[in-house]
Amino acid sequence: MADVAVQAGVSRALVSIVFRNQPGASDDTRERVLRIADEIGYHPDSAARLLARGRSRTLGVMLTVHQPFEADLVEGIYPEAERLGYEVLLSANAPGRDEAKAVEALLSHRCGALILLGPGAEAAALDDLGRRTVTVSVGRRVSGVHVDSVHTAESKGVRQAMDHLVELGHRRIVHVDGGRQSGSAERRRAYRAAMRRHGLGDEIRVIPGAHDEDAGIGAGRALLAERDRGSSLPTAILAGNDRCAMGLLMTFTRAGVEVPDQVSVVGYDDSHLSHVMPVGLTTVRQDAPLMAEYAVRFAVERLEDAALKPREAVLDPKLVVRGTSGPPRKE
Template sequence: MADVARRVGVSRALVSLVFREQPGASDETRRRVLAAADELGYRPDSAARLLARGRSRTIGVVLAVRQTFQADLVESIYPEAERLGYDVLLSAGAPGRDERKAVEALLSHRCEALVLLGPLAGTARLDELGRRSAVAVVGRAARGARVDSVRTAEAKGVNQVVGHLVGLGHRRIAHVDGGRGPGAAERRQAYRTAMRRHGLADAIHVVPGAHNEEAGSAAGRLLLAGDHLPTAVFAGNDRCAMGLMDTLDRAGVAVPGEVSVVGYDDSHLSHLSHIDLTTVRQDAVRMAEHAVRFVVERLDDAALAPREAVLDPKLVVRGTSAAPSAPH
């Protein structure tokens, strides 16, 4: 800023007024200051200015780098944060970089609040983070921890899936488990409950899995090796469903002609015409908005009791589910 002031021949205080868009400088002076700053490559350090006031106005977001639905959430976090006057800093968990490292990196960059997308941390760890910062968890319950949470009513979504498949005439409906993934335990339990409700307790078949394509492929190979293929499979999420469909396709099993497949998330990839996946839509926009508002409100009032927003899902029927090819 001092360099710009010397170039223009004005005081540093006047340059500061220009960059803060405050009155006190003529239009001509503003033009000269901005031109000089451009020539010198100077940009105001807004982060330093905020830190000098004891604030960073930055929300840190932790995500899993390969989860497409989490990318959809991030897309919606940005506009809501900007609307409320906050910047967003991302930190990803990836092979060789666990969730704890991703969180600590954001805290070391002085993020005022954290939004954790589908975290794997236990209640004690989440509670510890909630006492260090304003925290919102997205995609799972966080009861017992001093954090806010936003999630989908998993049981409602799974009930819609099983009801849809039973209505088409399916009876042998398998579920590829999501492992430790966000919402997986709730979806697994809801699947078992829904199958019993429809009188299909004897047909319950849970295949071990995870929320990725590799797990879907492995589940597909396991099902193909069995004595009888199910007529329908409810996958733990869309990525798992895509891996499953790829394996079935390579084995010459038609989807949905021989096996219907349903996913969960309604991530942007499921909309593609060559995938056309029947799936459960989670409202990424509303989930992101709730999470951002929760942490901003907690920054204003740290004494707020933990809050939970539970949003309704919606089954989206596309081309991967149909009536079974023959009575079963």
């Protein structure tokens, strides 16, 4: 900054004003400072600036790779964080790099607060983390722990999907669940409750799965194998999330099973991939931008007032009907 100031013929304080985009410098001065900085290859060191203030204005975000909905959340986190004057640092949970390591990496970079997308840690571990630093859980309901949480009303979303399928005339509705992943237990319970509410308790069937395409592919192959042995395919499947639904669609398409004529498939999330397929996916929309906004706001508000009690934002889902659901074929 001192070098830029000398070459531009202004004070270092004025250079700082320009790079912070604060009022106090004329348009000509701004243009000259930025041009000279570009010529000498200067870029502000955000990390050094934050440390110099004695407090990090960085929000650490933990996400899982290959989860489109979490990418949608990150897309919403950035503008809200920037609006409030915060930087964002990402750390991924991936094969060979577990959630604990992803979180510790954020802590080692002195992030002021953590936003965890779909955390899978035990409640006790989340409570410890929340007492160690400001923490927000997104996509998973956590009660009785010292963290804020933002999630969708899972049972309401599943109920909308099940009501839609039943109204179309489906009775043999299978659920491929998400195993131990975020939101799965609530969706599984809601599926069972909806089946009983519609008088379909005897038709309840949950196939263990996960929130990825492999789970959908595996469930689809298992159902096709049962068909080959003489059993009938279910007329509808509620998948644990959109990725699982896509795995089902891939498997059925390759086997010549027509969707939705022979089997209707419904996902959950309404991630950006759900409406770019050749046949749009019927799914339950979670409002990613609004969830991101709440998460950032909760984190910043707790940074400003550590005495706040843990808060919970529960957002309404919305069923989005596209091309993968329809009435069952008449036999």
